[in-house]
Amino acid sequence: SDSGKLVEVLMISSSSGPGLLFPKGGWENDETVREAAAREAVEEAGVRGILMDLLGEYEFKSKSHQDEFCPEGVCKAAMYALYVKEELESWPEQETRCRTWLTIPQALEKCRHAWMKCALEEGFCKWYHDKGHQLLQ
Structure with missing residues (x-):
């Protein structure tokens, strides 16, 4: 158990500003969303590991992504579970x-x-309860 x-x-x-975040960012044209998630984890948090399942997609407003094509600045984030195996110095x-x-x-x-x-409550907690706890032995 x-x-x-x-x-x-x-x-x-x-x-x-204040408060904490999960690593996130945009992805380049020559990489997949999964590759981008792993890259952002290294760049922002200095961690490497095993990229697990997609936890869900979440919409949010971004001040830095408001432009004529998207005046509301609505972005979509694909959130993944990453099983951290290494913390970089x-x-x-x-x-x-x-x-x-x-x-x-x-x-x-x-x-x-x-x-x-x-994403944490509905995505990660549900995923961990359903199958994550078996994968992270």
């Missing part, structure tokens, strides 16, 4: 980001964006 196992999630500090954004391991309740409390809380 895994009932005694403590599940923690990794969050990073925001470069633009140095990584591209370490000057502006701190990483923090948190329990689920702690993460929900510190999370900056409502859509990320939703």
Whole structure:
């Protein structure tokens, strides 16, 4: 039984204000969404691991992506579970980001964006309950 196992999630500090975030970012034309997710984890959080399942897709508003084609700045994020196997001593954004391991309740409390809380509660927690706990042995 895994009932005694403590599940923690990794969050990073925001470069633009209070609260914590999950690593995220855009993807390049020459990479898949999965490759982009793994790359952003290295760039923003300095971690590598096994990319697991898609947890869901979540819409959010982005001030930096408002333009004539998308005046509301609505973006869609594909959220994945990453089983962290390695924490790098140095990584591209370490000057502006701190990483923090948190329990689920702690993460929900510190999370900056409502859509990320939703991804954690509805995406990760459901996935972990259904099959993640068997995969992360």
